[in-house]
Amino acid sequence: MTRVNVKVDGTAYSDDVEPRLLLVQYLRDRLGKVGTVIGCDTSNCGACTVLLDGLSVKSCSVLAVQADGASVTTVEGLSGPDGALHPVQQAFHDHHALQCGFCTPGMMLAACDLLRENPNPSEDEVREGIEGNLCRCTGYQNIVAAVQAAGAAMSASSGGAAESAVADSLASVSAVEASA
Ligand code: FES
Numbered sequence: 347m348t349r350v351n352v353k354v355d356g357t358a359y360s361d362d363v364e365p366r367l368l369l370v371q372y373l374r375d376r377l378g379k380v381g382t383v384i385g386c387d388t389s390n391c392g393a394c395t396v397l398l399d400g401l402s403v404k405s406c407s408v409l410a411v412q413a414d415g416a417s418v419t420t421v422e423g424l425s426g427p428d429g430a431l432h433p434v435q436q437a438f439h440d441h442h443a444l445q446c447g448f449c450t451p452g453m454m455l456a457a458c459d460l461l462r463e464n465p466n467p468s469e470d471e472v473r474e475g476i477e478g479n480l481c482r483c484t485g486y487q488n489i490v491a492a493v494q495a496a497g498a499a500m501s502a503s504s505g506g507a508a509e510s511a512v513a514d515s516l517a518s519v520s521a522v523e524a525s526a
């Protein structure tokens with residue numbers, strides 16, 4: 347067993363885990379973060395995507411011990427402390443960017459990372475940014491529209507800096523962590 351200290355969605359955890367335990371298994375089976383889903387066994391689908399210190403990773407391809415000392419954001423930590431939807435969540439809702447919803451948690455977290463790097467992506471840039479996340483239902487068009495709309499909304503609300511808006515929304519998670 348190896349001790350792992352990690353903050354997940356604003357809460358600090360300290361657990362002994364098997365060194366081979368995958369982060370996605372730790373999140374789901376130990377912490378009950380079942381919003382992070384498993385869609386394949388080939389690290390191909392992206393359904394398990396989370397943010398690890400702000401960067402999107404496929405949590406089925408990361409060991410839990412590799413998250414030691416890090417902050418993880420799952421879909422369950424995206425909304426604000428008051429329950430307000432994150433702009434990416436709101437845009438997915440507004441643009442009907444999901445059908446079965448299985449890909450949606452990973453898709454939204456990949457979008458957060460994309461918008462952090464590129465606040466106003468073109469359609470092609472969105473498609474490239476989410477190419478590691480597969481959707482079997484939507485045909486992607488509404489997802490692309492939602493990601494662009496989220497970037498525009500965050501830019502508008504932050505005076506043209508969607509990157510800082512994403513950082514601010516993730517900082518709200520950190521604020522909860524600090525008070526936990
Ligand atoms: Fe498919 Fe992780 S479960 S990439």
Ligand code: FES
Binds near residue numbers: 449480
């Ligand atoms: Fe069903 Fe994307 S909404 S897989």
